[in-house]
Amino acid sequence: xxxxxxxxxxxxxxxxxxxAGGGNAALCAAIEAAETGARVLMLEGAPQPYRGxxxxxxxNFRCMHHGALGPLVETYxxxxxxxxxxxxxxxxxxxxxxxxxIRTSAECLxxxxxxxxxxxxSLAGTLSLDRTNAxxxxxxxxxxNAYYLTAQQLGVSVVYEAxxxxxxxxxxxxxxxxxxMAGQSVRVVGRxxxxxxxxxxxxxxxLARAWGPSAxxxxxxxxxxxxGVVLRDMLDQGAISVGDPxxxxxVAIDGRAPQFDGGIVTRLDCVPFSIVVNRxxxxxxxxxxxxxxxxxxxxxxxxxxxxxxxGYSIIDSRSIDLFMPSVYPPIAADSIxxxxxxxxxxxxxxxxxxxxxxxACRPGDFHPQELDGLATxxxxxxxxxxxxxxxxxxxxxxxxxxxVTFTYLGLKVDQRARATGPDGPYDNIWSAGEMMAGxxxxxxxLAGFGMTIGTVFGRIAGQEAAAxxx
Amino acid sequence: xxxxxxxxxxxxxxxxxxxxxxxxxIEICNACRYCEGFCSVFPAITRDKVxxxxxxxxxxxxxHNCRGCxxxxxxxxxxxxxxxxxxxxxxxxxxxxxxxAWPGGLARLFQSRGEALAVAMVMGFAxxxxxxxxxxxxxxxxxxxxGHSAMVAIFLPAFLLPLAAIAIGLRKYWxxxxxxxxSVADVKEALLSAAQLRNLSGGQGQGCNFEKAEAFSDARRHxxxxxxxxxxxxxxxxxxxxxxxxxxxxxxPYGFWSLPKLLGVPGGILLVIGCAGLLVLRAKADPDLGAxxxxxxxxxxxxxxxxxxxxxxxxxxxxxxxxxxxxxxxxLGSVLALFLLTPYSKxxxxxxxxxxxxxxxxxxxxxx
Numbered sequence: 001x002x003x004x005x006x007x008x009x010x011x012x013x014x015x016x017x018x019x020a021g022g023g024n025a026a027l028c029a030a031i032e033a034a035e036t037g038a039r040v041l042m043l044e045g046a047p048q049p050y051r052g053x054x055x056x057x058x059x060n061f062r063c064m065h066h067g068a069l070g071p072l073v074e075t076y077x078x079x080x081x082x083x084x085x086x087x088x089x090x091x092x093x094x095x096x097x098x099x100x101x102i103r104t105s106a107e108c109l110x111x112x113x114x115x116x117x118x119x120x121x122s123l124a125g126t127l128s129l130d131r132t133n134a135x136x137x138x139x140x141x142x143x144x145n146a147y148y149l150t151a152q153q154l155g156v157s158v159v160y161e162a163x164x165x166x167x168x169x170x171x172x173x174x175x176x177x178x179x180x181m182a183g184q185s186v187r188v189v190g191r192x193x194x195x196x197x198x199x200x201x202x203x204x205x206x207l208a209r210a211w212g213p214s215a216x217x218x219x220x221x222x223x224x225x226x227x228g229v230v231l232r233d234m235l236d237q238g239a240i241s242v243g244d245p246x247x248x249x250x251v252a253i254d255g256r257a258p259q260f261d262g263g264i265v266t267r268l269d270c271v272p273f274s275i276v277v278n279r280x281x282x283x284x285x286x287x288x289x290x291x292x293x294x295x296x297x298x299x300x301x302x303x304x305x306x307x308x309x310x311g312y313s314i315i316d317s318r319s320i321d322l323f324m325p326s327v328y329p330p331i332a333a334d335s336i337x338x339x340x341x342x343x344x345x346x347x348x349x350x351x352x353x354x355x356x357x358x359x360a361c362r363p364g365d366f367h368p369q370e371l372d373g374l375a376t377x378x379x380x381x382x383x384x385x386x387x388x389x390x391x392x393x394x395x396x397x398x399x400x401x402x403x404v405t406f407t408y409l410g411l412k413v414d415q416r417a418r419a420t421g422p423d424g425p426y427d428n429i430w431s432a433g434e435m436m437a438g439x440x441x442x443x444x445x446l447a448g449f450g451m452t453i454g455t456v457f458g459r460i461a462g463q464e465a466a467a468x469x470x
Numbered sequence: 471x472x473x474x475x476x477x478x479x480x481x482x483x484x485x486x487x488x489x490x491x492x493x494x495x496i497e498i499c500n501a502c503r504y505c506e507g508f509c510s511v512f513p514a515i516t517r518d519k520v521x522x523x524x525x526x527x528x529x530x531x532x533x534h535n536c537r538g539c540x541x542x543x544x545x546x547x548x549x550x551x552x553x554x555x556x557x558x559x560x561x562x563x564x565x566x567x568x569x570x571a572w573p574g575g576l577a578r579l580f581q582s583r584g585e586a587l588a589v590a591m592v593m594g595f596a597x598x599x600x601x602x603x604x605x606x607x608x609x610x611x612x613x614x615x616x617g618h619s620a621m622v623a624i625f626l627p628a629f630l631l632p633l634a635a636i637a638i639g640l641r642k643y644w645x646x647x648x649x650x651x652x653s654v655a656d657v658k659e660a661l662l663s664a665a666q667l668r669n670l671s672g673g674q675g676q677g678c679n680f681e682k683a684e685a686f687s688d689a690r691r692h693x694x695x696x697x698x699x700x701x702x703x704x705x706x707x708x709x710x711x712x713x714x715x716x717x718x719x720x721x722x723p724y725g726f727w728s729l730p731k732l733l734g735v736p737g738g739i740l741l742v743i744g745c746a747g748l749l750v751l752r753a754k755a756d757p758d759l760g761a762x763x764x765x766x767x768x769x770x771x772x773x774x775x776x777x778x779x780x781x782x783x784x785x786x787x788x789x790x791x792x793x794x795x796x797x798x799x800x801x802l803g804s805v806l807a808l809f810l811l812t813p814y815s816k817x818x819x820x821x822x823x824x825x826x827x828x829x830x831x832x833x834x835x836x837x838x
Contacts, residue, residue: 049546049547049548118507118676120506120507120673121507123503124506125503136504137508137674138504138507138538138542139502139505139542140544141541141543142504145541148684149685258550263502263544264501264502265501265502320475321473325497325500325519326501327498327501328481329478329480330475332476396475
């Protein structure tokens with residue numbers, strides 16, 4: 001791989017395959033295409049230390065398999081995988097594309113290993129995933145590094161800080177990309193084009209237009225470089241979209257997380273053992289509805305619907321050791337009133353809420369690892385599990401904010417990853433990864449499935465583009 | 471259940487205190503855990519939620535600076551969390567050696583200044599020249615230049631006193647990290663790990679990320695093994711000579727087909743090759759991932775170790791020539807410096823590392 005930093009060189013030749021993006025899907029496409037001998041150019045919008053888009057923050061790959069495969073145990077067959085997907089998306093998926101992704105995932109795992117990716121056993125605290133999700137040794141950035149090294153060996157050219165501004169299309173054929181690089185606008189001419197530059201969640205203005213002004217209070221869990229510039233350009237040119245343009249996937253994360261790129265460590269696992277109140281000191285949802293892995297995703301929306309898009313999860317000293325450590329220290333106080341003061345919440349309201357909750361708790365056995373049925377009585381909203389009085393100081397609180405993972409709006413593709421224009425499929429434009437994932441994930445999320453979609457369709461896009469050239 | 475959350479730090483509060491900064495970074499790692507498969511440090515981290523200073527010292531000494539976690543990390547600079555765990559743990563590690571050593575200032579001097587090591591070595595040379603010039607010889611081979619009893623009088627204390635100092639340091643270490651009574655199984659586990667340098671294997675045998683950035687390589691592990699086994703062979707050679715001398719009344723010089731030479735010559739060669747390799751690798755590696763301010767001392771130590779091996783080989787090669795006296799002074803001078811500086815130079819790391827591996831074996835068994 002040559003890292004190109006001279007704009008003149010970029011525009012001087014006709015590339016076989018030009019790829020917009022630098023994450024997992026883009027890399028899979030680049031590697032597949034380069035293996036056929038094609039001249040491949042990758043245009044990564046981020047600077048080198050931040051290369052890899054949201055793939056940098058991922059940790060595993062959901063994979064169908066029959067019998068042990070790599071780090072995966074037992075069997076996870078197509079039907080079970082499909083049912084899992086159907087459940088989280090509530091049917092908002094494309095069965096043909098989804099099943100194609102699921103079936104192809106099995107052959108992807110050995111391919112990933114062959115191209116430098118290493119796997120490790122399920123991480124501590126994630127044992128429930130050792131049948132369905134293969135974890136990357138070192139996480140997503142290690143995977144990204146491995147792919148860049150492989151691409152380098154295959155002669156792929158990469159430009160960092162290269163923002164694709166416009167895809168030049170004549171009829172059903174793309175001719176070039178207009179790329180901003182080192183302060184210049186460069187016309188990059190190619191025979192085929194793969195678009196794998198993610199969603200638009202880091203463009204807060206766009207997010208606010210789509211979701212509403214409250215989106216300005218959202219935190220973005222991943223890369224600040226997914227601003228949807230290429231997606232916007234394609235939609236403006238009449239490309240067919242899929243996915244709800246107003247929706248994003250958001251989870252509840254620690255409210256002190258950075259605006260961008262907080263990643264995995266900002267997650268908060270204390271909600272089921274707590275009561276969660278809003279700015280006014282009022283509860284608004286059943287914190288004990290289900291185990292946290294099944295509920296963390298809905299809490300992003302729940303907090304987003306509260307005033308100022310903020311919530312506060314409150315526990316007492318008996319619960320502080322029950323969950324995975326948060327990277328932020330809890331706010332501690334010896335009384336609820338003092339805690340309210342530290343959080344800036346109305347003291348009377350919070351005291352009344354805690355007192356009301358405590359009074360509604362019933363005697364019973366508390367079992368943090370299972371649905372223990374320890375529910376409140378006569379409380380609205382109820383807490384249906386793990387309802388234990390918050391009474392033993394010190395008291396602790398964590399603030400919550402919605403953390404956006406990705407947006408659903410994307411390009412419509414067929415099973416060969418070809419993007420669709422106003423008059424049917426484009427001749428020479430393919431799309432992969434988060435940028436087209438809305439076709440399959442119309443709602444909700446399934447852990448590790450973003451990497452499945454990126455790998456499966458990234459590889460297909462690379463193969464198809466290379467075949468088109470030769 | 472309670473937890474002392476007052477130990478927890480703000481992930482954005484970068485500290486200049488080595489322990490505090492390592493704690494900040496370890497807490498971020500514990501909330502992520504992506505690196506679990508690289509080495510022993512990460513599984514050890516997951517056993518706790520908050521970290522006392524002794525925990526940090528243990529984790530710091532368990533880290534072999536393979537750097538896998540750095541290149542895999544999504545929180546390295548320019549990210550505001552500014553993670554650089556290899557460096558943070560290296561800083562806490564050298565800090566602990568300097569705290570445990572007596573006198574501490576000496577450790578600080580020789581661990582940070584290569585020139586100090588060079589001066590110590592030259593002083594060793596000068597001392598040996600003076601002694602050889604002043605004392606009469608009393609035997610064959612190099613004993614013709616410096617008698618056996620004079621050698622024992624110099625090197626027995628020069629060997630035992632630093633070992634006593636190291637023992638005191640290790641005792642302080644063991645207390646700080648909360649070590650328990652040591653079992654044979656713990657020691658066996660630790661020795662197996664050290665023998666294979668398991669913590670430089672990358673977890674799957676692909677090696678570490680020392681000199682090739684995000685690409686893996688076994689070069690450092692192999693060079694380090696050459697140094698370690700070379701040193702142990704040289705030590706065995708000296709021990710064999712001692713046994714031959716006292717038990718079998720067979721004083722030096724020894725021929726090539728004798729135990730001291732059969733152990734010592736390959737040992738010396740391994741030591742020289744290993745040290746040369748480590749110096750080459752260090753020149754390629756990113757200094758910002760190592761202990762801050764200790765690069766010169768660490769390089770100086772490798773030179774000292776390598777020259778000890780090289781001068782030993784030359785002494786043997788030039789045996790019987792007029793240069794024997796000179797080579798003997800150079801070799802014994804470097805050995806003297808190496809021995810005396812053991813508690814205060816990078817040499818100490820071998821002892822603390824082994825202690826950390828034993829403690830890890832204990833802790834993994836008790837809480838793993």
